[in-house]
Amino acid sequence: MFVIIGYLIALGCVFGGFMLAGGNMAPILKVLHVELMIIGGGALGAFIVCNQPKVLKATLQALPSAFKGSKYTKGRYLELLALQYDILQKARKEGLMAIEQDVENPDQSALFKKYPTIAADHHVVEFITDYLRMMVSGNLNAHEIESLMDSEIETHHHEKHAPVAAIARLAAGLPAFGIVAAVLGVIKTMSSVGQPPAVLGGMIGAALVGTFLGIFLAYAIADPLAGVLEQKVDESSKELQCIKTTLLASMQGYAPTTAIEFGRKVLISTERPTFTELESHVKGKK
Secondary structure (H helix, E strand, C coil), X not given: CXXXXXXXXXXXXXXXXXXXXXXXXXXXXXXXXXXXXXXXXXHHHHHHHCCCHHHHHHHHHHHHHHCCCCCCCHHHHHHHHHHHHHHHHHHHHHCXXXXXXXXHCHHHCHHHHCCHHHHCCHHHHHHHHHHHHHHHHCCCCHHHHHHHHHHHHHHHHHHHHHHHHHHHHHHHHXXXXXXHHHHHHHHHHHCCCCCCHXXXXXXXXXXXXXHHHHHHHHHHHHHHHHHHHHHHHHHHXXXXXXXXXXXXXXXXXXXXXXXXXXXXXXXXXXXXXXXXXXXXXXXHHC
């Protein structure tokens, strides 16, 4: 919603200010479709050339999320921490082998079913169960598991950042395609030097529309889009860091109540539940 509002503000202020200053939209609208074809078509072709198919697919999948609100809310984090508390508490009371079935079959686990928001996120469930499985096996110590977690989080961040980098490169190239459109317009104008000054002026103005559109699309549309997607990538990585910190604290011998407090402290302050909120939520889920 805020992305759409931002785009509307950008369009309204730029074109509204132009008209308030006495500008005429007719010359822009007259050549808009042609300029968009040159700039947009050239940029799209270059975008396809410089990105692998998997990056193109990931970008198409990531774009809708830019126009949605963040799913990383305080409520989601409360569920995540409460789920980890329940798992660690069960392991502490009944032994690590008691959570083996929960880890192997999270879809059938009563613990995971209590937290449908987290259970519906396949990647998060897989991340939790993979490392719980290692804890149950007892073959790796805390330092080795931490190293594996760091590597996986880094890989996750790299994969999720690929669409961001692709759109950022697109934004960087759009002004150049605007110049291409403008140069083509100048070529057309130079081939009509015998026309009256009024006609030549209109042709030059039409050529400059390409430069304007390239810059506008880059800095008002594409670059902000890359920015909001990058923020969403950082949020997803922060959730994995929360899980990592909680599980490692448990491996180091801390009680479940203390372990989830470690995880809570990792979260960004605007979405981080307070100690009291987390304690009340955990007790309410028992």
